[in-house]
Amino acid sequence: MGRQVMIEAAINGNAMRELNPNIAYSPEDIARDAIATCRAGAGLIHFHVRDPETGRWVQDVPYYSEVYRRTRAVCSPLLWPTFPFDGTPQERFSHFVALAKDPATKPDLGGADLGSVNLATYDRRTKKVRGANFIYQNSYETCRYFLETSRELGLRPTLQIFEPGFLRAALVFLDQGLLTEPLILKFYFGGPEQNFGLPPTLKSLEAYLEMIKDVRSNWFGAMLGGDNLPLVPTMVSLGGHVRVGLEDYQYADDGKLSNPQIVERAAATIRAMGRQVATIEQTRGLLEV
DSSP states (O other), rough: OOOEOEEEEEOOOOOTTTTTTOOOOOOHHHHHHHHHHHHHTTEEEEEEETTTTTEEEEHHHHHHHHHHHHHHHHOOEEEEEEEOOOOOHHHTTTTHHHHHTTTTTSSSSSSEEEEBBBEEEEETTTTTTETTTTBBBHHHHHHHHHHHHHHHTTTOOEEESHHHHHHHHHHHHHHHTTTTEEEEEEEEOOOOOOOOOOOOOOHHEEEEHHHTTTTEEEEEEEESOOOOOHHHHHHHHTTTTEOTTTTTTOOOTTTTTOOHHHHHHHHHHHTTTTTTTTOHHHHHHHHTT
C-alpha cells in the first residue's frame, strides 16, 4: 500500500446557506455533518459554531460543547474550532481554554494564524472588491499567546499559513523552541474569489516546500475561494495532505456539493494515485497528537 494521506474538512466557516443549502448552522446539524464527513474519509474536522436561526458566526462555548459531545458519541475525528477575528488574544482563545477543562470537549488541536493579511474577496465579473477595509491582524505577540496557551493546554497547534511571511514566523517560533517538530502546516492559497497570498500552482507549493526543506512537518494544501479538488494530485505527489470543505469553497455554481461528497471525491483521487486515505488513528499517529 502507498503513503497515507490525511484529509481535513472545514465544514462550514462563515458561508451561508444562500450559497449552498448543505452548510450547517445548528450544533446538531454541525455534528451530523462532521460525522458523515468523517465517515467519507476525513480524519480532521474544522468547524465554526453558528446561531442556529440566522447562521451568524458566534463563539458560544455551549454550542461548541454540544458539537463535541454529539460527534464523539459516534466517531472520533480530530476536531478543532475556529477563533474570532476581534478582541484581545485572551478573549479570542478563551473557548479553547474553557473547552479543554472537560476531556469530553477538549479540542484535539490548538492553533494559530501566524500573521496579518487582507482577506478581501474580488468579483471579476463586476470588478468589485468586498471587504476592502478589513485587515486580519495577528501580531507576533498575539501568535505567541496562542502558541503558549496551546502548549499549556497540551494541544499541538495547527499553523495556518496565508502568506509566505506566516511561514517565516512559524520558523522563528520553532527556532525559539515554542514549536516542536513535526509542524502541522496548512498552506492556504487564494482562489479566483480570494485575492490574497500565493496562487494555487505547483510553483507556489514548491516555494513553500523550499522554505521547510530541513523541517519535519505534515503540510496540507487548501484553496480559499476556489475548488481545491483539481489540485489534489499535485499536493499528494509532492508529499502533502489535503484540506477541502464548504468553508473554503461553497460550490454554489458547481453542483452545490455536500462535505461528504467533496471528501469522497478527494479520497477517490488519493486512492487512484495508489495512496491510502489515512484513518483517524493513522492521522493521530502522523500528527503525533
